[in-house]
Amino acid sequence: MNMTLKDIAEKAGVSMMTVSNVINGKHNRVSAQTIEKVNQIIKECDYVPNLSARSLTSKTSNIIGIIISVTKQENEESYLENPYVSTMIGAIERELRYNGYYTMVRSVTQKEDLNLLLRNWNVNGIIFLYPDSDNLFHDFLSAAPCPIAIFDNYKNYDGVINVCSDDDKGLYLSTKYAINHGHSNIAFVADYEGNPLLTERLNGYKRALEENNIPFRPEYVFSHSPNYEGGIAAGKKIASFSGAITAVVTTADICAAGIIEGARLSGLRIPIDLSVVGYDNLQLCQFTSPKLTSVSQNVRQKALLATRLLLEQIRTGEFPASPHVVMDVEIVERQSVISLF
Amino acid sequence: MNMTLKDIAEKAGVSMMTVSNVINGKHNRVSAQTIEKVNQIIKECDYVPNLSARSLTSKTSNIIGIIISVTKQENEESYLENPYVSTMIGAIERELRYNGYYTMVRSVTQKEDLNLLLRNWNVNGIIFLYPDSDNLFHDFLSAAPCPIAIFDNYKNYDGVINVCSDDDKGLYLSTKYAINHGHSNIAFVADYEGNPLLTERLNGYKRALEENNIPFRPEYVFSHSPNYEGGIAAGKKIASFSGAITAVVTTADICAAGIIEGARLSGLRIPIDLSVVGYDNLQLCQFTSPKLTSVSQNVRQKALLATRLLLEQIRTGEFPASPHVVMDVEIVERQSVISLF
């Protein structure tokens, strides 16, 4: 059977209090000699504290919840077969573990579930994996019943840590990259309406055009979902412009892969007839042919930063001074853009 | 402040015991009338049980640990940027949640960590995400201190649930597929030595050859790691056989993608000069050109089955009658194999 504090205290000939103080590093309350003795017995007995008991009495659990919000309409499956998710979870778990926290992962379909989890386990903080969560969890985020971190949110709720990417710059960079390679008839693909993040990216696209005195043409904006199917549809439409469009910028690598496919099905050669730029710099950029030039938003760094801000808030009890961070992005050059010069 | 059992009991004018029985569904011990009254008060007060307290007294937590073993030599990062991981975690978490369990994710580098987690939280069961874990956790698995599920393990530890794929059949299918398209000079790529899983796949390859009276040639086995870099190296070597080899079967899609790259760099046209078959049927199969024909092992189904067996063991307290399951595999046809007829 597992040993308890009491057992250790008896073996060491001290009170439970003293053992507790040793374990919790309150070394100013215990003599060096006692510390050593107690620690030795702990090691000998392979004592492990019962965290449920600790949690019960201290009203804190050192558990952080990673919340994956799943609206029921969505295809839960494709939602998760996603390197973004595992990279995020991996980076967050690692940082939490280094800091003595535990990671509870939970998908949530209703806001009630969230409160329940929170109070069930005295969860110390919550990290939302998907920006979409804010529609479902608007109330929750507005109230912020515990430290919360979220990504890519454009509402900047008070009291909620928010780590974003510079989405405007992302599309600015990819559009500029195409322009610098001699393109001026550049399409943009994404159903940005009602989506602040995609709208921000559209703005970056427009900004790059404007800066280079290229008129913005609404007919070059293709409002398809930034996924594979949307990309295929967009690729076909772009091909139907019979050469007028020479480059296309996107908001997702998978969408870019779809565009390549759709354009090819319509007889275009990539990149000779059409240059394509992705977004996210996923591993798949290496597997397409031509290899996909893409915008990289350092996912691991985003996860790390959000986690650190959250832990800081938990430790200090104070909301971070800079809770809204915008991470830089960069373009990763491969072979999907051809120079027209 | 959160309500407690005691508060609810007072409001309802009953004892804590009765409230507890209502909550835990021991309805044979409470009158229907009392149940209704108590349930209503619980709802009114938005009462949520404190699971730390429950865990402390019942010596069980309803927490299941998903263990991602990370040996220090490995590149922890690439290890996780993997759709396999997120698909597994997603499927497992969902099933656990449906059954009232909580999912704790933890990466582990030393076996001590495991025991600690187990005892710290009274974890009910453990699911190992990676088969590699068995080297690191041999002792742990041999002793099985709690219900454990693992994947693709060839040792079949007593008392450990083990869900595998039919690896022999996987390579048998892909090799046969190539044979049926007129190929007889077929290479196999994987550093199978010392790896039971890959050896099993090699056996499937041999079996298909034998069955079709094609001699097995050791020089057609290329012992490279089944990753992108290994694939590139193998692709180059295969190309150096100047046309003698017309097809290659692999044990990973990423490796197949590398082979395509390496062979192309050496001047081969895919699939005209070299047909390629992948393994895992990842999403990337759609993104390569030609699209990759691959062997599919239903990952989600594997995760689900393992989880269900584990929960069964936890509930009944008895080790499942069929703890070692071998899942079927199938070939998914795309465009990376050309017919020689």
Next chain:
DNA sequence: CTGAAAGCGCTTACAG
């Protein structure tokens, strides 16, 4: 069907 008592393994708050 209902409940009073004891206890799970810790920490908090206090006294010395």
Next chain:
DNA sequence: CTGAAAGCGCTTACAG
């Protein structure tokens, strides 16, 4: 620097 007491919010085991 050390410890005795009380209590966290539940469930177990028992009595009625």
